[in-house]
Amino acid sequence: MANALAQGLRAAGFKLTTPRRAVLDLLERSGSRHLSAEDIHRAIRRRGWRADLVSVYRTLNLLVRLGLVHESSLRETHSHFEIDHGGEVHLTCRACGGVAETRLAAGGRAALNITRIARRHGFSVTRFGIEVEGRCAACSAPRDKKRRPNGARTTS
Numbered sequence: 001m002a003n004a005l006a007q008g009l010r011a012a013g014f015k016l017t018t019p020r021r022a023v024l025d026l027l028e029r030s031g032s033r034h035l036s037a038e039d040i041h042r043a044i045r046r047r048g049w050r051a052d053l054v055s056v057y058r059t060l061n062l063l064v065r066l067g068l069v070h071e072s073s074l075r076e077t078h079s080h081f082e083i084d085h086g087g088e089v090h091l092t093c094r095a096c097g098g099v100a101e102t103r104l105a106a107g108g109r110a111a112l113n114i115t116r117i118a119r120r121h122g123f124s125v126t127r128f129g130i131e132v133e134g135r136c137a138a139c140s141a142p143r144d145k146k147r148r149p150n151g152a153r154t155t156s
Contacts, residue, residue: 019051088104
């Protein structure tokens with residue numbers, strides 16, 4: 001994947017500089033984790049690579065602009081970045097902040113409905129992702145068997 005990202009960068013007329021290579025490598029290795037620019041910068045420094053935080057931000061902004069990387073806030077004050085896989089659904093728990101991630105099937109009903117709705121509004125879809133907020137199973141589970149779902153205590 002990092003080669004594909006590097007090729008996408010070169011195809012757009014940009015050089016693969018050391019900071020860009022470092023950011024691409026870290027995003028590739030991040031798996032399903034969503035990294036902030038600061039997370040990426042710290043990881044670059046831990047590995048002994050040289051790139052200042054400004055270079056990391058510039059690289060991330062370029063990769064987002066080229067459609068190679070996806071940026072999302074996931075209900076936080078700072079952005080998170082990941083390789084753009086397209087059609088992702090982020091399920092964010094409002095209680096604990098946990099994020100579960102899944103992908104919509106490219107030819108599935110949800111993807112087709114989103115594309116159909118967009119076309120109806122004269123919008124040409126280049127990528128889409130969905131952020132859903134709610135409560136995860138752990139936060140939804142009753143903490144105390146004596147508690148009722150509405151929070152009232154049972155009397156024995």
